Amino acid sequence: MAKPKVAFYWCASCGGCEEAVIDLAEDILKVVEAVDIVFWPVALDFKRKDVEAMEDGSIAVSFINGAVRTSEQQEMVELLRRKSGLVVAFGSCSHLGGIPGLANFWDRNAIVNRAYLTTPSTDNPDKVIPQVSYETEVGELTLPEIYDTVNSLDQVIDVDYYLPGCAPPPDLIMNAVTAILEGKLPPKGSVLSPNKSLCDTCKRNETKPEKLLIKEIKRPYEILIDPEKCFLEQGLLCMGPATRGGCGERCIEGNMPCRGCFGPTDQVKDMGAKFLSAFASMLDTNDEEEIKRIVDTIVDPAGTFYRFSLPSSILKRRNMKGI
Amino acid sequence: MADNDFEPKLVGFLCRWCTYQGADLAGTSRIQYPPNLVPIRVMCSGRVDPVFVLNAFSRGADGVVIFGCHPGDCHYQEGNYKAVRRYNLLVKLIEQLGIEKERLRLEWVSAAEGARYAKVVKEITEEIKQLGPLNWGRTEEN
Numbered sequence: 001m002a003k004p005k006v007a008f009y010w011c012a013s014c015g016g017c018e019e020a021v022i023d024l025a026e027d028i029l030k031v032v033e034a035v036d037i038v039f040w041p042v043a044l045d046f047k048r049k050d051v052e053a054m055e056d057g058s059i060a061v062s063f064i065n066g067a068v069r070t071s072e073q074q075e076m077v078e079l080l081r082r083k084s085g086l087v088v089a090f091g092s093c094s095h096l097g098g099i100p101g102l103a104n105f106w107d108r109n110a111i112v113n114r115a116y117l118t119t120p121s122t123d124n125p126d127k128v129i130p131q132v133s134y135e136t137e138v139g140e141l142t143l144p145e146i147y148d149t150v151n152s153l154d155q156v157i158d159v160d161y162y163l164p165g166c167a168p169p170p171d172l173i174m175n176a177v178t179a180i181l182e183g184k185l186p187p188k189g190s191v192l193s194p195n196k197s198l199c200d201t202c203k204r205n206e207t208k209p210e211k212l213l214i215k216e217i218k219r220p221y222e223i224l225i226d227p228e229k230c231f232l233e234q235g236l237l238c239m240g241p242a243t244r245g246g247c248g249e250r251c252i253e254g255n256m257p258c259r260g261c262f263g264p265t266d267q268v269k270d271m272g273a274k275f276l277s278a279f280a281s282m283l284d285t286n287d288e289e290e291i292k293r294i295v296d297t298i299v300d301p302a303g304t305f306y307r308f309s310l311p312s313s314i315l316k317r318r319n320m321k322g323i
Numbered sequence: 324m325a326d327n328d329f330e331p332k333l334v335g336f337l338c339r340w341c342t343y344q345g346a347d348l349a350g351t352s353r354i355q356y357p358p359n360l361v362p363i364r365v366m367c368s369g370r371v372d373p374v375f376v377l378n379a380f381s382r383g384a385d386g387v388v389i390f391g392c393h394p395g396d397c398h399y400q401e402g403n404y405k406a407v408r409r410y411n412l413l414v415k416l417i418e419q420l421g422i423e424k425e426r427l428r429l430e431w432v433s434a435a436e437g438a439r440y441a442k443v444v445k446e447i448t449e450e451i452k453q454l455g456p457l458n459w460g461r462t463e464e465n
Contacts, residue, residue, distance in 0.1 A: 273373040280408040302419035314377040319421030
């Protein structure tokens with residue numbers, strides 16, 4: 001029997017998700033034995049035309065990482081969707097928009113101007129900025145178009161499953177691959193990680209006081225972080241209450257608060273708003289002036305609460321009107 | 324920006340123990356005030372999830388008002404204090420997303436303050452009229 005065909009692709013991402021595949025270590029040999037990798041730009045020399053030549057639906061599963069923010073990425077994911085039985089959004093960027101999704105605080109013009117004209121280190125006397133097409137002596141050269149808005153994968157194509165995390169941990173990847181190979185998949189649209197908040201499995205839960213009361217917000221560099229105590233109790237912004245668990249608590253073990261890369265649980269659409277709600281109720285004062293003072297010490301609430309999920313949040317992006 | 328024909332769409336979350344009855348009183352007292360605000364009855368201003376507010380903006384509201392009991396009067400002891408804490412943080416968050424802070428208000432109106440309810444709704448309607456439409460969603464591209 002022919003081995004099932006598998007494709008990997010990357011969009012707006014850092015390459016960390018490709019590393020995560022390599023992090024399977026010896027287990028990757030089992031994967032390679034069981035499947036036939038037909039497309040993987042970072043590691044194998046197959047081209048777009050090879051994918052185009054395949055029959056529709058002939059790839060068993062495509063793992064796509066990265067957010068979608070250019071016309072090329074959109075074409076590629078639409079192509080892979082046509083050729084694949086299953087599409088798995090792999091990692092935070094593809095699942096929720098991720099770190100590249102923070103670009104939704106600006107638009108294309110603002111970003112291009114900053115990067116090509118106004119940064120202190122820019123040396124661009126002719127004020128050259130990228131064009132989608134350019135005439136040269138040898139003919140027209142083209143570049144993909146960058147969109148104003150960064151999208152998560154499911155805002156562009158139909159997605160069957162989600163593997164959360166920045167990057168997804170090896171055990172979840174292996175579970176997902178095994179489930180696909182054995183045909184033991186959960187309902188379509190599932191996030192392939194337990195549907196419980198991180199606090200549920202966090203070891204620091206044992207030492208957490210019954211009621212969390214916060215008088216001062218601290219940033220990690222400002223204090224010596226107690227390795228046993230709940231981060232919120234120490235005044236540090238920890239996204240644990242609003243974040244899905246299953247990550248293996250790598251950050252917590254490293255004595256750093258959760259940043260929310262696994263996204264919300266199934267019941268929640270907008271993790272930033274939910275975290276805001278939970279966190280604000282912990283502030284230990286009823287005096288309006290004091291509340292304002294504490295809130296002012298949170299430097300960047302939108303960027304912190306939506307660090308990985310701005311494109312998939314309710315408002316999705318900043319309103320650029322009047323800016 | 325100020326368009327004379329523009330009628331703002333406002334969403335109000337009214338605590339059932341105070342403002343909702345205050346609004347009722349404004350009605351039974353035949354006080355005239357603008358019809359722009361759609362009242363939604365909630366059990367407490369502390370029940371107003373920030374998600375409700377963001378949903379209202381994303382679906383076309385030009386302004387959102389959370390109404391609760393005066394400090395110290397909460398039926399559940401401190402629900403309205405939770406509303407103040409969330410409100411202040413939420414205002415900061417929506418400003419970062421390009422929504423003017425004037426579009427989100429928190430107001431205390433008791434069951435006896437029918438006239439005050441009418442006055443607040445009138446003020447807010449005027450203010451948002453000056454500010455113009457938010458048009459969330461229509462400014463989005465791609």
